[in-house]
Amino acid sequence: MTHSTASTNGPSRRIIILISGGGSNMQAIVKAAKRDHWQARYGATVTGVVSNQREVGGLACAQEAGVATHVLSHRDFTDRLAFDLALMSLIDQQDPQSPNHVPALIVLAGFMRILTPAFVSHYAGRLLNIHPSLLPAFTGLHTHQRAIDMGCKFAGATVHHVTAELDHGDILAQAVVPILAGDDAASLAARVLTQEHLMYPQAIVKWLQANAST
Numbered sequence: 066m067t068h069s070t071a072s073t074n075g076p077s078r079r080i081i082i083l084i085s086g087g088g089s090n091m092q093a094i095v096k097a098a099k100r101d102h103w104q105a106r107y108g109a110t111v112t113g114v115v116s117n118q119r120e121v122g123g124l125a126c127a128q129e130a131g132v133a134t135h136v137l138s139h140r141d142f143t144d145r146l147a148f149d150l151a152l153m154s155l156i157d158q159q160d161p162q163s164p165n166h167v168p169a170l171i172v173l174a175g176f177m178r179i180l181t182p183a184f185v186s187h188y189a190g191r192l193l194n195i196h197p198s199l200l201p202a203f204t205g206l207h208t209h210q211r212a213i214d215m216g217c218k219f220a221g222a223t224v225h226h227v228t229a230e231l232d233h234g235d236i237l238a239q240a241v242v243p244i245l246a247g248d249d250a251a252s253l254a255a256r257v258l259t260q261e262h263l264m265y266p267q268a269i270v271k272w273l274q275a276n277a278s279t
Contacts, residue, residue, distance in 0.1 A: 077108060077110035077112065078108050078109040078170070078273070079112045079169055079170075080094075080098070080112065080169065080170045080171075080269070081112065081113045081114075081115060081172070082111060082114045082127075082172045082173075083114075083115050083116075083117075083171065083174065084114060084115070084124075084175050085116060085118050085121065086118065086121050086123060086177070087121065087175070088114070088121070088122065088123020088124075088127065088174060089258065089262065090175060090261055090262060091114060091123055091126070091127065092130070093261075093265060093266055094172065094174065094265060094269060095127065095132060097266035097270075098111050098266070099130075101270075103270070107274065109170070109273050111132055112132070113133045113134070114127040114135070115137060116135070116136050117137060117139045117176070117177075117178055119136050123175075124136070135155060137155055145178075145181050146181050148178075149180060149183060150183070152184065153183075153184060156168060169191065169273075169276070170191050170272065170273075172193050172265075172269065173192070173193065173194040173195070174195065176194075180227065185228060186229075188227075190276075193224060193225070193226060193237065193268070194224070194225060194226075195223070195224050196208070196225065197254065197261070198221065198223065199219070199239055199241065200223040200225060200236060200239075201232075204232035205231065209254045209257070210250040212244060213249070213253065217244055219242065219244060220242055220253055221239055221240045221242055221257060222240050222257050223236055224236070224237045225237060237272065238267065238268040240260035240261065241260075242256045242260060
């Protein structure tokens with residue numbers, strides 16, 4: 066069933082994606098947005114990609130897809146809060162195509178920064194992340210190796226709302242994959258990543274449908 070949740074006549078609800086590297090999840094989201102006509106169906110468009118790292122592959126991929134890119138290096142700031150305030154200002158800068166300059170949704174796609182409570186509060190309810198484990202298990206880093214070391218039979222990924230507590234927040238979607246005999250962290254990560262690329266765009270659509278008036 067097709068869900069029509071937004072008019073195509075008004076300005077787009079802006080989606081901003083934050084990355085720190087190759088941005089494979091970002092690429093999957095941008096591809097899905099075009100392929101599945103998010104603007105026509107949900108009134109939403111990916112309008113910007115922001116990286117805290119210079120010269121990463123994700124920037125070139127976004128540019129090739131016609132998405133505006135920005136670099137804001139955390140190394141140019143004295144502390145986390147100063148960086149986050151500058152990032153908020155960049156994200157919220159006036160969009161001439163939209164009278165409501167605050168984006169509808171901020172999507173973290175391999176953004177390797179711990180966000181301050183001020184940033185999280187500013188975008189409360191409009192800030193999504195994907196984490197490579199079945200939360201609440203294995204928050205933080207090295208999730209795949211930790212799952213293997215613990216003898217888990219399954220691993221996966223979780224899309225969740227971001228809160229001030231790392232890798233917490235309400236869960237929107239999860240994908241599960243088996244841990245196979247002989248798996249190492251790299252092989253398990255690759256299997257999980259294929260599911261991330263399917264799940265993250267679907268979770269964003271679910272959010273757009275649930276927040277049609279945002």
